[in-house]
Amino acid sequence: MIPVYGYEGQNVAVLGLGRSGMATAKALVAGGAEPILWDDSVEARAAAESEGYTLRDLSKHEAFDDIAALIVSPGIPHLYPEPNKIIQAAWTAGVPVDNDIGLFFRSFGQGDWMDHDTPPRVITVTGSNGKSTTSALIHHILTETGTPSQLAGNIGRGVLDIDPPQDGEVVVLELSSYQTELARALTPDIAVFTNLSPDHLDRHAGIGGYFAAKRRLFAEGGPDRAIIGVDEVEGQYMANQLVEGFADDRLIRISSGQKLKGAGWNIYAQKGFLSEWRKGRQAGSIDLREIAGLPGAHNHQNACAAYAACRAIGTAPKLIGAALNSFAGLPHRSQVVGEKDGVRFVNDSKATNVDAAAKALQAFKSIRWIAGGMGKEGGIADLSDHLGAVAKAYLIGFSAKDFALQLGQTPYELCETMAVAVAKAAAEAEAGDTVLLAPAAASFDQYPNFERRGDDFIAEVEAYLA
Structure with a gap:
C-alpha cells in the first residue's frame, strides 16, 4: 500500500466505493486521515460500513463543511455530459476535488x-x-x-x-x-x-x-x-x-x-x-x-x-x-485461443471501438469476423476501407442490424448470440482463415464487460475444438 500523505488528522471524502475507492480509503487511513465514504449503491455502502468506515450522504446540505478534499472514483463523470451534483457541491464549498492517481x-x-x-x-x-x-x-x-x-x-x-x-x-x-x-x-x-x-x-x-x-x-x-x-x-x-x-x-x-x-x-x-x-x-x-x-x-x-x-x-x-x-500477449487482445484444421481462432474482445477493430482486421489475411454489441456513434462506417480481408461477417448483439447496413458488399449473417456466431464461422471457415472476434462495439448489451464477452468466445471455441 502507498499511504496518502498531506491529510493527517483531516476528514477526506471518498465518492465511489469500487476497487479504487476502497483502496483510497485504506491508503488515507494509513496516512493518518479520516475517510468519509459514500456511494449510490446500498450494497457498496453496507460493505464499507461492515469494515468500520464512516459513511455520509454527500448530497446533503453542509456535507462538505468539515471536509479537506473529495476523492472521486474514475468511473464517475464529473463535468460532462452534465456536472455531477455531489462534485458540484464540493466546487461550491471550495473543497479540492482529486482522484487516486493524483493522491x-x-x-x-x-x-x-x-x-x-x-x-x-x-x-x-x-x-x-x-x-x-x-x-x-x-x-x-x-x-x-x-x-x-x-x-x-x-x-x-x-x-x-x-x-x-x-x-x-x-x-x-x-x-x-x-x-x-x-x-x-x-x-x-x-x-x-x-x-x-x-x-x-x-x-x-x-x-x-x-x-x-x-x-x-x-x-x-x-x-x-x-x-x-x-x-x-x-x-x-x-x-x-x-x-x-x-x-x-x-x-x-x-x-x-x-x-x-x-x-x-x-x-x-x-x-x-x-x-x-x-x-x-x-x-x-x-x-x-x-x-x-x-x-x-x-x-x-x-x-x-x-x-x-x-x-x-x-x-x-x-x-x-x-x-x-517471450511475451505471450494479454487476454482479449489479439489472443490466439486455438487452431483446428488450419483455422485459427483469435479473441480481440478489447477492440471496443472502430480504430481498434480496424487494427485487428489489418493483422490477418482471410477473416471470419465476429462483430457487434452496443455500437458507438457512427457505427462501423469508418471500417469500410478495412474490410478487404473479411470473407464474411457474423453479427451479434444490439447493433447487429445497424452494422449490417454499413458493410457494403461484404457478406454477413445476423447471428445475435456468440454461440451462433462461433458455430457458423467455424463451420464455414477454410484452412488459412482466422475466426476473429473484434466487436467494434461495447459489450454492455449482452455482457457486463469486454472480458466476459471474450470469455464467452473462448468457451465456445474450446467447446468446438474439444
Missing part, C-alpha cells in the same frame, strides 16, 4: 524514499488503443531483464494498492482519460502516448475534450522524457509542443508504418522490423514478424512504445529483443 503522485515520493540508493521511477502509458498491451509489455521486459517492477492503474492493481517500491524499482501505470482528466498531480518520470481515436466522447464532450484529458499527462505533468506516437495529427501536435526541436532527446517519437527522420530519437516499425535511430545513427533493430504475442501492425506500434520506454531507462536493445520474444 498517488502526491504521496509516492515520501515515506522511506530517502533510504533508496536508486530512487524508484514511474512510467505512465495512455492513449486510445494499445495502452494495456504496452503497459504489460514494459512490465514484462523489465521483469525479464532483472529490473524490479510493478504494474498498476487501469490494469492490474489499483495505484494506491501497490507495494512500497524497492530500491531501483519501476512502477508501470496504465492511465485512462478518466484517470488523467481529474488528477491534481501528474509527475511521471517517463510518459507514453500511443495514439488517439474517437472514444468516450460523451464523457469528454467531444474529441477535443478527450484529447485534452490525455494531454494533461504531458502538459501538466512535465515528464523527464515523453514517448509520443506520431501516426495521428494529435501526436504530431503534442510532440511539437513538448520540445525545442526534434534534436531534443527528451522526446522519443514512435510510429508503426512510417520511417521517422531527423536528428532526434526515433523508433519505428516498418514491414515487421523495429528500428531505433538516435542523432542520425541506427542504435538498434528487432525482427518482430515471428513474435506470436505481437501480431499485426498495431502490436508493432505497442512494441515500439515499450522498447522506447525501456531504452529511456537504459535497457540494452539486445535484452529488450529477447524479452519481446
Whole structure:
C-alpha cells in the first residue's frame, strides 16, 4: 500500500466505493486521515460500513463543511455530459476535488524514499488503443531483464494498492482519460502516448475534450522524457509542443508504418522490423514478424512504445529483443485461443471501438469476423476501407442490424448470440482463415464487460475444438 500523505488528522471524502475507492480509503487511513465514504449503491455502502468506515450522504446540505478534499472514483463523470451534483457541491464549498492517481503522485515520493540508493521511477502509458498491451509489455521486459517492477492503474492493481517500491524499482501505470482528466498531480518520470481515436466522447464532450484529458499527462505533468506516437495529427501536435526541436532527446517519437527522420530519437516499425535511430545513427533493430504475442501492425506500434520506454531507462536493445520474444500477449487482445484444421481462432474482445477493430482486421489475411454489441456513434462506417480481408461477417448483439447496413458488399449473417456466431464461422471457415472476434462495439448489451464477452468466445471455441 502507498499511504496518502498531506491529510493527517483531516476528514477526506471518498465518492465511489469500487476497487479504487476502497483502496483510497485504506491508503488515507494509513496516512493518518479520516475517510468519509459514500456511494449510490446500498450494497457498496453496507460493505464499507461492515469494515468500520464512516459513511455520509454527500448530497446533503453542509456535507462538505468539515471536509479537506473529495476523492472521486474514475468511473464517475464529473463535468460532462452534465456536472455531477455531489462534485458540484464540493466546487461550491471550495473543497479540492482529486482522484487516486493524483493522491498517488502526491504521496509516492515520501515515506522511506530517502533510504533508496536508486530512487524508484514511474512510467505512465495512455492513449486510445494499445495502452494495456504496452503497459504489460514494459512490465514484462523489465521483469525479464532483472529490473524490479510493478504494474498498476487501469490494469492490474489499483495505484494506491501497490507495494512500497524497492530500491531501483519501476512502477508501470496504465492511465485512462478518466484517470488523467481529474488528477491534481501528474509527475511521471517517463510518459507514453500511443495514439488517439474517437472514444468516450460523451464523457469528454467531444474529441477535443478527450484529447485534452490525455494531454494533461504531458502538459501538466512535465515528464523527464515523453514517448509520443506520431501516426495521428494529435501526436504530431503534442510532440511539437513538448520540445525545442526534434534534436531534443527528451522526446522519443514512435510510429508503426512510417520511417521517422531527423536528428532526434526515433523508433519505428516498418514491414515487421523495429528500428531505433538516435542523432542520425541506427542504435538498434528487432525482427518482430515471428513474435506470436505481437501480431499485426498495431502490436508493432505497442512494441515500439515499450522498447522506447525501456531504452529511456537504459535497457540494452539486445535484452529488450529477447524479452519481446517471450511475451505471450494479454487476454482479449489479439489472443490466439486455438487452431483446428488450419483455422485459427483469435479473441480481440478489447477492440471496443472502430480504430481498434480496424487494427485487428489489418493483422490477418482471410477473416471470419465476429462483430457487434452496443455500437458507438457512427457505427462501423469508418471500417469500410478495412474490410478487404473479411470473407464474411457474423453479427451479434444490439447493433447487429445497424452494422449490417454499413458493410457494403461484404457478406454477413445476423447471428445475435456468440454461440451462433462461433458455430457458423467455424463451420464455414477454410484452412488459412482466422475466426476473429473484434466487436467494434461495447459489450454492455449482452455482457457486463469486454472480458466476459471474450470469455464467452473462448468457451465456445474450446467447446468446438474439444
